[in-house]
Amino acid sequence: MTMFGIAVDIGGTYTRVAIGDTQGKLLGLERFYTREIRSPGELASRIADAAKRLAARLGVDPVAAAVGTAGPLDPEKGEIVGSPNMPFKRIPLAEPLRELLGLPVTVLNDCNAAVVGERTWGAGKGLDNLVYVTISTGIGGGAYVDGELLLGKDGNAVEVGHIVIDSEERLVCGCGGRGHWEAYSSGTGIPRLAALLSQSSPELWEKSPLSSMGEFTAKEVFEAYRAGDRFAELVVSEVVRYNVYGFAAIVNYFDPELITVGGSVALNNADILLRGFRERVSGYTINRVPEIRVTPLGGDAVLLGALAVALGFEEKVRPR
Numbered sequence: 510m511t512m513f514g515i516a517v518d519i520g521g522t523y524t525r526v527a528i529g530d531t532q533g534k535l536l537g538l539e540r541f542y543t544r545e546i547r548s549p550g551e552l553a554s555r556i557a558d559a560a561k562r563l564a565a566r567l568g569v570d571p572v573a574a575a576v577g578t579a580g581p582l583d584p585e586k587g588e589i590v591g592s593p594n595m596p597f598k599r600i601p602l603a604e605p606l607r608e609l610l611g612l613p614v615t616v617l618n619d620c621n622a623a624v625v626g627e628r629t630w631g632a633g634k635g636l637d638n639l640v641y642v643t644i645s646t647g648i649g650g651g652a653y654v655d656g657e658l659l660l661g662k663d664g665n666a667v668e669v670g671h672i673v674i675d676s677e678e679r680l681v682c683g684c685g686g687r688g689h690w691e692a693y694s695s696g697t698g699i700p701r702l703a704a705l706l707s708q709s710s711p712e713l714w715e716k717s718p719l720s721s722m723g724e725f726t727a728k729e730v731f732e733a734y735r736a737g738d739r740f741a742e743l744v745v746s747e748v749v750r751y752n753v754y755g756f757a758a759i760v761n762y763f764d765p766e767l768i769t770v771g772g773s774v775a776l777n778n779a780d781i782l783l784r785g786f787r788e789r790v791s792g793y794t795i796n797r798v799p800e801i802r803v804t805p806l807g808g809d810a811v812l813l814g815a816l817a818v819a820l821g822f823e824e825k826v827r828p829r
């Protein structure tokens with residue numbers, strides 16, 4: 510029998526709400542800017558409103574909801590706590606959503622959701638050792654080891670974006686830590702890495718189209734790279750170097766059979782970021798380096814993972 514679930518992906522940029530079925534098909538979707546919310550309580554109410562509209566439009570009765578969100582989380586309370594990429598320090602989700610939807614709800618780290626999606630409907634089907642990495646506004650990961658979804662005491666295991674990759678600690682991460690991978694290679698980190706490199710390589714910087722832009726985004730750094738800008742080449746080569754360190758740590762920690770990569774920065778620039786990447790990672794590992802590939806779930810990895818969780822595909826994070 511086909512069942513329907515509510516799937517939510519709360520990202521630093523968009524919050525997306527969808528309804529899908531037991532075949533892993535997303536039937537309807539709404540989205541809004543996460544930063545539009547004016548109070549911590551507004552996030553749950555806007556999610557519930559969107560879910561109710563979708564259910565009415567599709568004429569279905571969802572059985573449960575699951576939310577994948579940028580962490581860190583308080584899993585007992587189902588709240589986002591102190592996320593560097595969120596507009597408020599504490600955002601309650603599970604309790605208000607249960608009340609507003611009248612359904613079982615679970616809240617989990619977005620990358621934990623994504624790796625569930627990858628194993629249920631993506632490239633990780635049948636694999637017991639699998640890591641999903643997102644390179645987006647931030648950097649995060651989710652992992653199965655020996656068939657077990659890794660959660661940790663507070664559901665925040667596999668926060669790989671906060672691995673220290675720069676012993677000189679030149680950049681401060683959104684979390685307040687120094688030298689963290691996310692501060693250098695994420696969508697928010699890349700422009701700041703570029704600003705840092707503009708000081709050490711002023712000649713390349715002055716000739717770069719980026720130097721006349723004032724503020725620029727990671728996307729614009731990659732555009733300049735594609736146009737042959739030497740400064741952008743320097744930035745991207747440093748980004749890739751830090752990615753090599755990050756992925757090498759992942760391979761050494763988890764010994765996965767497959768690593769899939771998602772998130773807008775990786776999805777839009779996989780041709781640059783993953784070219785010859787596996788060989789470079791193997792220079793820094795004791796473990797065998799597995800295949801490293803873009804997720805076939807594309808930008809829907811978190812949503813599909815939340816859907817799989819809502820529909821009870823992963824015993825460890827059942828809605829309640």
Ligand SMILES: [Zn+2]
Nearest residue numbers: 671682684689
């Ligand atoms: Zn950090």
